Amino acid sequence: MREPTLRFLGGVREIGGNKIILEDGPDRVLFDFGPAFDPKYESFYVDFLKPRSTSPVRDLLEFELLPWIDGLYAKEALGGIEERYTDPAFHAVFVSHAHADHAGYLRFVDPAIPVYTSEGTRKILVANSTTGPTLKYGEHPWELLRPGSPVKVGNLEILPFPVDHSVPYATGFVVRTSEGAVVYTGDFREHGPRAALTRTFLEAAKAEGPKALLLEGTRAGPDPRKNLSEAGVRAALDTLLAATRGLALVSCYPRDVDRIRTLHEAARDSGRTLVVPAKTAFLLGALKGDASLPLPQPGVDPNLLVYERSKKKLYNWEKPLLDGAVGAEEVRRRGRELLLLLDLYQFPELIDIRPEPGTPFVHSMSEPFSEEDVKDAVLKNWLGHFDLRPHQFHASGHCSGPELEAICGEVGATNLFPIHTEHPEAFHDFPGRFCPPEKGVTYRVSTGEALT
């Protein structure tokens, strides 16, 4: 009987792209499967230069943008290398949350392998694939996790706990192996509206006396970016909207529904209506009915309207949402009454809206990672052209470095594996044995040592 081991095929010295294999005797599961936010990807594929739809896995393997994993890939995804197909060798894939860097490669997974995730994450993935023609996750037996309710996979016992992150319904995991517990945080934070969930998860993790803690460290190391709490974002918006006489513009991540809720409440309390893209309205509708996450509903809430873009073809999913929608002309006319949520990709609408010079634009998402960020340069060009006044109000989806250190002390795991970070060295002096993983190497859960 082989002892429990961990192997990291992504999320190693990079943000995102977690691909973590946990094996214990005959049982083998994968945690998360998505692309990293990897500059290397853009060395080979950029804009419309993409892996071919007939051989996506082969075209990514060519440049080591995807690892080869025996018994994981779907036969249909292995165009051009069908001979490498083997029967499924995984009992399950567990998906921590609905961001691309954790779920984006599920479409390559053998359809016979079950995918476990929270009900809310599943709803977001379904909404994504309805409104985003390129967002597909493949056909799988989908198994829905219930908070705190253990799942048996062979001899492994997996306990899912909801955690707070910048997309709702994120999950952290405690896995009971034959030699003690492994804790996998997924992506999480302690300063959001559902921080209490993160607390419950960490307390449950500590109670296991875990052998290994797999801790995401997006914000570990140098972190010059400004970060507010969600309440801080709200307060900053309140001040800005109170001082603004005309239209106000804002951008945020499309699935950060906490932020959309904050924007909606700030708009309502300043006598405005939040105007959202049809995609956002569709997601709000898809997540309707959770008493713990009350979201304004299009067509129902008096302070929520849908923006109708200028376009030739309407999708079936958006048609019902456009009843009563507002276009550029109405936004221009009713400026003072509105807060318009506008994605960068919809900026050409500004040509019709013609905002007054000095109109505030709130960038309610992460500041760019680098000075050379092309999208940031483009954004600045648009802001400059229309003489919009930029503001940066954002609450990150991730814990700060000091919070991560405190969490290591609190959970008290024997071995600490820093993942989902560009700065694993920042964890060096944190409590627990420092085990920075190398890509593709197998580690003992019990000691954190590499198997040779």
Ligand SMILES: [Zn+2]
């Ligand atoms: Zn991530």
